[in-house]
Amino acid sequence: MKITWSFSRPVPLILIISSSLYLINGESFDYPEANLSTSWTNSPSAPHSVNFSDGSTVRSILLRGSFGPRYACGFFCNGSCDTYLFAIFIVQTDSASYITMPSIGFPQVVWSANRDRPVRLNATLLLKSDGDLVLQDVDGTVAWSTNTSAKSIAGLNLTETGNLVLFDEKGTTIWQSFDHPTDVLVPGQSLVIGNYLTASVSNTNWTNGGLYSLSVTSEGLFAYVGSNPPQAYYFKLVSGNKTSNVPSYVKFLNGSLALFVLSAEPSEPDEVISVPQASSAQYMKLGSDGHLRVYQWGDKWAEVADLLTGYLGECNYPLVCGTYGICSNNGQCSCPASANGGTSYFRQKDYRQPSLGCSEITPLTCVEQQNHELLELDDIRYFIYDGYNGINNPDMTGVDMESCKQGCLRNCSCKAALFQYGYNSSNGDCYLPSEVFSLMNNVEETTHYNSSAFLKVQNVQSGTVPKKKTSHMALIAGLSVGVLSTVACILGILMYLYKRGNSEEAEEDYLDQVPGLPTRFSYEVLKSATSDFSKKLGEGGFGSVYEGTLGDGTKVAVKLLEGLGQVKKSFLVEVEIIGSIHHVNLVRLIGFCADKSHRLLVYEFMCNGSLDKWIFPKNQAFSLDWKHRWKIIFDIARGLAYLHEDCRQKIIHLDIKPQNILLDESFNAKVSDFGLSKLIDKDQSQVMTAMRGTPGYLAPEWLSSIITEKVDVYGFGVVVLEIVCGRKNLDRYQPEEGMHLLSLFKQKLEEDRLMDMVDKHNEDMQYNEREIVKVMRLAAWCLQSDFTKRPSMSMVVKVMEGVMDVEENLDYGFSFSQLPKPMEAVGRIDAKFAATSPLLPSVLSGPR
Structure with missing residues (x-):
């Protein structure tokens, strides 16, 4: 039986779709014997649709509470109403009746399912008989889903606290909107480590970044601006030893934003940020300007607190004056200007709105890098100065001003x-930023430091050429060019010979000037830190890895590179490029050593080693449960998505395998070992290169030598199967018919017996069949022989997050043996790159 609502009135708060008597909040509900499939259509003719004077419209499905501010759930639009959100919002009502809808006050959205994929009129929300809550656009495409099919969903509830909940027959919450926050917290809601408040982008004018986020880590609460890498503009740290096994979180309570970083309720919070006591409905919102404000209902919505400004002041917000704008002590915005009325390089984007920032009069171009100059601004500082050590580290430390300037040029x-x-x-x-947000005046008496800013500008005057040239001048110019070319060739040959004879010294001198490098260590310091390289952690493709401890007590993994004839050519690029990448799911390069003939790389220490020892365990005590395996798969996906899509240039790893996935003390996974990686421009769709990687993880297209980032997606698919099955993709100890994991995978897919393959060493793996099968089908999508049919890693992340479904029409003809026999014997293929793009030649701390 199917029941369809077309908004004759909001339906009751709790919708039950199973068959028994259910008790919730002390109230019993009797409901039909059959499972119900329920749908709501976003109909413009709904009798309870309400239009507000601010241009917004709501069509409620569920309504909670009595007279006054109330939580409701349904379709929402603002403005022209061409598109809609499925959202939870607070409305002020003038009646306790379910039928009478809000008529005073503006609705405030506190959560939305499809913020990035709004739907149109006549879109449908379906609570399917299998328990999945799905939002379909008018053309039938899925905009959002809870992905709760086959989870025995018994009902849908909007709670008193504004939490949309799907629950089973035992009353257990299976899915809830509180676990998927957008830009708002409501009282009683927590922000758990791994989740973010992410501001909506409104009428701001930045061109790079500008997206603000708030998150909690194992160290405290942080607010970031979305540059590359993200930069913290606010932090509240909590120090001490963790006393709870509960993941860190912050919770919006009546009177505070409470930080439970080391402890958990019912213990007292570790830190609190004060919030005015609520006298009516409240919500907390991260705005598009980076402010975290609290709003309360009176006779209208009004701001009652700005939680970060008391600590930051007005000028420390990264885009308070837009890009390149300077925030003065009285909050006024202006553009950088030359001293003594010299050349103007910047102008207001909008003279009526100075806070929108400034633009370059002559855009910077690398084609004329010789014409780059620096515009000096005295007593100017930047918001990252007040950032957290480890997040906003300087690009160069212990240098003089001139070295800093030259580093940028x-x-x-x-x-x-x-x-x-x-x-x-x-x-x-x-600091050498690749994008410039708002600057601010520095008051030395307050900050107790000096600060200068040097903005790179394009000097067109130095590159101009007189328009009128006589033939005589042309002749002289031609001869001059010829002579200069000859001299340049001779000088080039001499410089090459000189550098060839002094390559080590030249390399070291160059490293002193390269911007953005991590810490440089001497060989003696690292030799001492590793106790003369006495504790080996493993061996890699280009050397061995040793455990060490720096002078400040930081544990590190030190890679001592060997075979320098091959490694040395790419060492500079490795340090310069990989050293600037920062992501929670990539192993961090802490420093390096280039000391005479010694080349070493220093990485963060990962105490649980590489993934292979946990999924191919000799000792079954190392076996992981499903929760940890799922999290590891998710972490790998996020790390690869960052490399492929969020870096300034796309980075293809090219050697994804369990040995190159490292685990920290909490089993957070981080991608390591970029020794074979490839760096390409984002506008390049594919590149040509010689085959490289590890047999068993190589995508079929390697035979053509033309590859894309989808080779990493293929390797990821193989690793996912190995994680779930607890065995290697090529296991010669298995019977012949099961030796190749992908061949066995194809067979079990066709027989619909995937659980036969799942790791039997951990009983927990047998109790999570629905999630495991979904992840295995995701692996099948990643393993498509045609790389164009594989998902991007960002799509993989969305599937893992439950906001996207796995492609249904898949080809199970997996390719699992691409290499000729002589190459298979090598074990790993190292080949020189073609000249189409530079090599990323590092080897991270994990063993190969």
């Missing part, structure tokens, strides 16, 4: 040199 992607120092300008910190 040598790096085309650098947009400014920001120099901060105490009393000695020969020993300061240098």
Whole structure:
């Protein structure tokens, strides 16, 4: 039986779709014997649709509470109403009746399912008989889903606290909107580690980044601006030893935003941020300007607190004055100007709205890098100075001002040199951002440091050529060019010979000037830190990895590179490129050593080692439960999605396998070992390169030598199967018919017996069949022989997050043996790249 609502009235708060008597909040509900499939259509003729004077419209499905501010759930639009959100919102009603809808006050959205994929008129929300809550657009495409099919869903409830819940017959919450926050917290809601509040982008004017987020980590609460890498503009730290096994979280309570980082309820919070006591409905919102504000209902919605500003002040928000704008002490915005009325390089984007920032009069271009100059601004500072050590680290430390300036001029992607120092300008910190947000005046008496900013500008005057040229001048110019070309060739040959004879010294001198590098260590320091390289953690493709401890107590993994004839050519690129990448699911490069003939890389220490020892365990005590395996798969996906889509240039890893996935103390997974990686421009769809990687993880297209980032997707698919099945993709100890994992996978897919393959060493794996089968089908999608049919890694992440479904029409003809026999014997293929793009030649801390 199917029941369809077309909005004759909002339906009761709890919709039951199973068959028994259910008790919730002390109230019993009797409901039909048959499962019900329920749908709501976003009909414009619904009798309870309400239009508000601010241009918004709501069509409620569920309504909670009595007279006054109330939570409701349904379709919402604002403005022209061409598109709609399925959302939870607070409305003010003038009646306790379910039928009478809001007529005063504006609705406030506190959660939305499809913020990035709004739907149109006549879209449908379906609560299917299998328990999945699905939002379909008018053309039938799925915009959002809870992915709760086959989870024995018994009903749908909107709670008193504004939480949309799907529950089973035992009253257990299977899915809830509180676990998927957008930009708002409501009282009683928690923000758990791994989740984010992410601001909606409104009428802001930035071109790069500008997206604000708020999250909790194992160290405290952080607010970030979405640059590359993200930069913290606010933090509240919690120090001490963790006393609870509950993941860290913050919770919006009446009177506070409580941080439970080390402890958990019912213990007292570790830290609190005060919030005015609620006298009516409240919500907390991360705005598109980076402010975290609390709003309360009176006779209208009004701001009652700005939680971060008391600590930051007005000027420390990254885009308070837009890009390149300077925020003065009285909050006014202006553009950078030359001293003494010199050349103007910047102008207001909108003179009526100075806060929108400034634009370059002459855009920077790398084609004319010789014409780059620096515009000096005295007593100017930047918001990242007040950031958290480890998040906003300087690009160069202990340098003088001139070295900082030259570091920016040598790096085309650098947009400014920001120099901060105490009393000695020969020993300061240098920041070299690739995008410039708002600047601010520095008051030394308050900050107790000096600061100067040097903005890179394009000097067109130095590159101009007189328009009128006589033939005589042309002749002279031609001869001059010929002579200069000859001299340049001779000088080039001499310089090449000189550098060839002094390559080590030249390399070391160059490293001193390269911007954005991690810490440089001497060989003696690392030798001491590793106790003369006495504790080996493993061996890699280019050397061995040793455990070490730095002088400040930080544990590290030190890779001692060997075979320098091959490694040395790419060492500089490795340090410069990989050292600038920061993501929670990528192993962090802490530093390096280039000391005479010694080349070493220093990485964060990952105490649980590489993934292979946990999924191919010799000792069954190392076997992982499903929760940990799922999290590891998700972490790998997020790390690869960052490499493929969120870096300034796309990075293809090319060697995804369990040995290159490292685990920290909490079993968070991080991708490591970029020794074979490839860096390409984002506008390149594919590149040509010689075959490289590890047999068993190589995508079929390697035979053509033309590859895309989808080779990583294929390797990821193989690793997912290995994680779920607890065995290697090629296991010669298995019977012949089961030796190749992909061949066995194809057979079990066709027989619909995937659980036969699942790791038997951990009983927990047998109790999560629905999720495991879904992940295995995701692996099948990633393993498509035609790379164009594989998902992107960002799509994989969305499937793992439950906002996207696995493709149904899949080809199970997997390719699992692509290499000739002589190559298989090698075990790993190392080949030189073609000249189409530079090599990323590092080897991270994990063993190969």
